[in-house]
Amino acid sequence: MPGRLKIQRPSPTTVSFTVSNAPQRSSSLAKILFALQILLRAFLFLCVVVVGITLLRHLVFEGDDGFISWPLVWSSTLGSKLCCLVDSYNPLAVAMVSALVIYCVFRRGYTEESLLVIRGFGIQTSTSSATYLSTAATRFIPTTQIQDIVIHEAFKGFEVRFYLAVIVEGEPNAVVVFPHTLPKREILEQVWRGSRRCLYDAKS
Amino acid sequence: MPYNIASVLPLHKSRSLANKLLVWSVTSSFLNQVRCLVFEFHLTKLTLLGGIESHIYQLSSKLIDRGHKVIVITHAYKGRTGVRYLTNGLKIYHVPFFVIYRETTFPTVFSFFPIFRNIVIRENIDIVHGHASLSSFCGEAILHARTMGLRTVFTDHSLFGFADAASILTNKLLKFTLSDVDHAICVSHTCKENTVLRASLDPLMVSVIPNAVVAENFCPLSHTTTRAPDQALSSPTDPPMSPRIIGPDDPITIVVISRLFYNKGTDLLIASIPRILASNPNTRFIIAGSGPKAIDLEQMLERNVLQDKVELLGSVRHEEVRDVMVRGDIYLHPSLTEAFGTVIVEAASCGLYVVCTRVGGIPEVLPQHMTTFAKPEEDDIVLATSKAIAALRSNKVRTDRFHDQVKMMYSWRDVAARTERVYEGIIGDISPEEFYGYYPGQGWDASGDRVRSFALVDRLKRYYGCGVWAGKLFCLCVVIDFLIYVFLEMWFPRANIDIARSWPRKPPARKSLDNQ
Numbered sequence: 001m002p003g004r005l006k007i008q009r010p011s012p013t014t015v016s017f018t019v020s021n022a023p024q025r026s027s028s029l030a031k032i033l034f035a036l037q038i039l040l041r042a043f044l045f046l047c048v049v050v051v052g053i054t055l056l057r058h059l060v061f062e063g064d065d066g067f068i069s070w071p072l073v074w075s076s077t078l079g080s081k082l083c084c085l086v087d088s089y090n091p092l093a094v095a096m097v098s099a100l101v102i103y104c105v106f107r108r109g110y111t112e113e114s115l116l117v118i119r120g121f122g123i124q125t126s127t128s129s130a131t132y133l134s135t136a137a138t139r140f141i142p143t144t145q146i147q148d149i150v151i152h153e154a155f156k157g158f159e160v161r162f163y164l165a166v167i168v169e170g171e172p173n174a175v176v177v178f179p180h181t182l183p184k185r186e187i188l189e190q191v192w193r194g195s196r197r198c199l200y201d202a203k204s
Numbered sequence: 205m206p207y208n209i210a211s212v213l214p215l216h217k218s219r220s221l222a223n224k225l226l227v228w229s230v231t232s233s234f235l236n237q238v239r240c241l242v243f244e245f246h247l248t249k250l251t252l253l254g255g256i257e258s259h260i261y262q263l264s265s266k267l268i269d270r271g272h273k274v275i276v277i278t279h280a281y282k283g284r285t286g287v288r289y290l291t292n293g294l295k296i297y298h299v300p301f302f303v304i305y306r307e308t309t310f311p312t313v314f315s316f317f318p319i320f321r322n323i324v325i326r327e328n329i330d331i332v333h334g335h336a337s338l339s340s341f342c343g344e345a346i347l348h349a350r351t352m353g354l355r356t357v358f359t360d361h362s363l364f365g366f367a368d369a370a371s372i373l374t375n376k377l378l379k380f381t382l383s384d385v386d387h388a389i390c391v392s393h394t395c396k397e398n399t400v401l402r403a404s405l406d407p408l409m410v411s412v413i414p415n416a417v418v419a420e421n422f423c424p425l426s427h428t429t430t431r432a433p434d435q436a437l438s439s440p441t442d443p444p445m446s447p448r449i450i451g452p453d454d455p456i457t458i459v460v461i462s463r464l465f466y467n468k469g470t471d472l473l474i475a476s477i478p479r480i481l482a483s484n485p486n487t488r489f490i491i492a493g494s495g496p497k498a499i500d501l502e503q504m505l506e507r508n509v510l511q512d513k514v515e516l517l518g519s520v521r522h523e524e525v526r527d528v529m530v531r532g533d534i535y536l537h538p539s540l541t542e543a544f545g546t547v548i549v550e551a552a553s554c555g556l557y558v559v560c561t562r563v564g565g566i567p568e569v570l571p572q573h574m575t576t577f578a579k580p581e582e583d584d585i586v587l588a589t590s591k592a593i594a595a596l597r598s599n600k601v602r603t604d605r606f607h608d609q610v611k612m613m614y615s616w617r618d619v620a621a622r623t624e625r626v627y628e629g630i631i632g633d634i635s636p637e638e639f640y641g642y643y644p645g646q647g648w649d650a651s652g653d654r655v656r657s658f659a660l661v662d663r664l665k666r667y668y669g670c671g672v673w674a675g676k677l678f679c680l681c682v683v684i685d686f687l688i689y690v691f692l693e694m695w696f697p698r699a700n701i702d703i704a705r706s707w708p709r710k711p712p713a714r715k716s717l718d719n720q
Binding site for chain 1: 322323702703
């Protein structure tokens with residue numbers, strides 16, 4: 001999915017470029033589907049938690065810990081059925097399927113990368129992580145270390161792609177901005193112009 | 205009309221096969237025809253594939269000057285990979301490949317296609333121009349370009365024999381490359397004859413465009429650089445500069461610059477040096493170059509104790525060649541096979557009298573008064589060199605005029621203009637009658653089958669004629685290539701490929717170039 005660019009200018013000396021390949025949900029149907037997706041994720045997460053507790057009932061969730069009376073839970077109709085169901089499968093397989101479901105529940109499904117430019121201060125690149133559990137990977141480059149910002153081309157897989165790179169003083173490799181989404185040339189040119197204007201052009 | 209041209213070239217000219225070449229000896233001189241052709245040609249746009257780097261660089265710069273856009277596609281090698289720009293906005297794609305051993309790449313019949321298609325689309329290429337024949341890279345690029353519906357040109361820089369196994373294989377490969385090409389360019393008429401025979405081509409589809417030299421880089425010592433260029437052009441009518449007088453006892457220096465390989469005639473050189481030195485006192489040799497025959501050469505020097513008369517320089521870089529050449533009076537070129545022989549043009553441009561073997565395209569290169577020809581055998585080389593020394597001693601040869609004469613004969617601008625006409629012809633900017641010639645009442649039509657259609661059936665027909673088994677194999681390759689193309693169009697749609705920006709350039713100075 002091609003990336004889309006979002007520009008934010010909270011102040012004249014600050015600009016943030018965000019490239020995201022998340023699907024655009026403009027129609028009401030897409031919004032309803034998105035809400036359903038969130039509900040499904042929540043439900044799946046709940047299921048995994050319940051199955052996990054059932055699996056570990058002999059180890060942790062045995063006695064009455066004063067909060068929930070576990071023997072009562074396990075002896076109830078629903079509880080005993082659940083125990084039968086979980087026990088009928090190999091515990092290892094259950095654990096693996098649970099892990100997979102957890103990954104799917106927290107998987108982001110899209111990449112969002114941004115470039116934040118603050119005049120006189122520096123720029124910060126960030127790449128969203130693959131899951132909702134970890135934070136974005138960021139890199140800050142102070143103005144004094146920025147030698148230049150360039151657009152160049154490189155071979156990637158079976159293609160030649162444009163990329164925006166920051167040349168940092170004292171580093172052998174350039175820092176690629178938007179390394180995963182690699183947006184189209186038009187977007188890169190917009191970002192390149194905008195960031196250079198913000199960094200170097202005193203009038204804007 | 206400006207064109208976008210992609211040049212494809214292999215960076216490493218393979219010499220392994222060249223060692224097994226047959227000697228090509230063709231005696232007729234085509235020089236006069238070559239000179240006539242010079243001003244008949246014009247140019248369009250192209251893609252170059254292949255390996256003669258300086259040829260491509262010079263040709264590309266001149267094509268860019270004429271308003272075309274040229275990109276070069278070549279292999280990546282150590283320290284050079286990715287996309288680079290040269291002066292003038294010449295863009296070079298060093299395509300990375302899976303390297304098996306040293307610089308040898310895996311034969312990538314189809315794996316090159318996706319990236320080639322991507323480059324061609326993003327650069328809006330109209331013509332693909334392949335260089336050199338030994339590289340499978342070039343053949344592949346031409347095959348893919350035809351599958352994509354582009355016009356193709358192929359330039360052959362080498363001569364080949366017909367008899368040994370390696371040649372037969374190479375010739376089949378060449379036939380595969382040339383079966384579907386729109387036009388071929390050879391560097392000399394001998395080379396054209398060779399290519400037409402090897403690839404069973406229609407001779408009208410092969411043009412001869414020689415190489416050129418940058419004459420400014422090969423000035424003789426006496427040449428005053430302060431002279432204005434327009435003066436230099438009209439120099440034959442100028443009051444002659446006082447020529448250097450060589451007395452009967454003055455030393456004569458003979459320069460040899462070549463890689464020391466069998467096909468460059470190093471064995472002939474080794475055999476004739478002692479005899480030349482024995483029969484001509486006050487003669488010295490300067491030999492530059494390296495190669496497997498260097499040891500034989502050194503052994504000969506030690507056996508005959510000639511170290512004080514023969515100076516071995518080892519390999520010299522191309523920019524140092526002129527400095528070596530101007531130290532001599534005669535350039536000896538004992539090559540056994542040569543498609544064109546740019547080096548003898550460089551030598552003549554430096555004001556050296558040239559002694560060369562009458563092989564390949566060499567007789568076409570320089571006019572009679574600049575050269576002495578020899579048969580590629582020891583006795584004749586000794587004889588010809590002695591004749592040349594005698595001619596210089598008698599001050600009959602005006603070597604001081606050679607530079608300006610060579611400058612008039614060879615220029616890259618001219619090569620570019622002639623190449624441009626080939627492009628115009630295959631693109632259809634000039635009519636087939638004008639391009640291939642119009643011969644009414646001859647019972648055949650010059651434009652007949654020469655405009656190559658892109659229909660798959662027509663292409664398969666052309667490939668099928670390549671041989672009993674080879675024809676079927678080639679057809680299979682073409683069909684697979686076509687299927688891959690269809691697949692690529694679905695998997696990597698054209699719409700998703702970013703179009704690269706062209707190098708910003710000044711308006712082409714084409715009119716003033718044509719007027720000159």
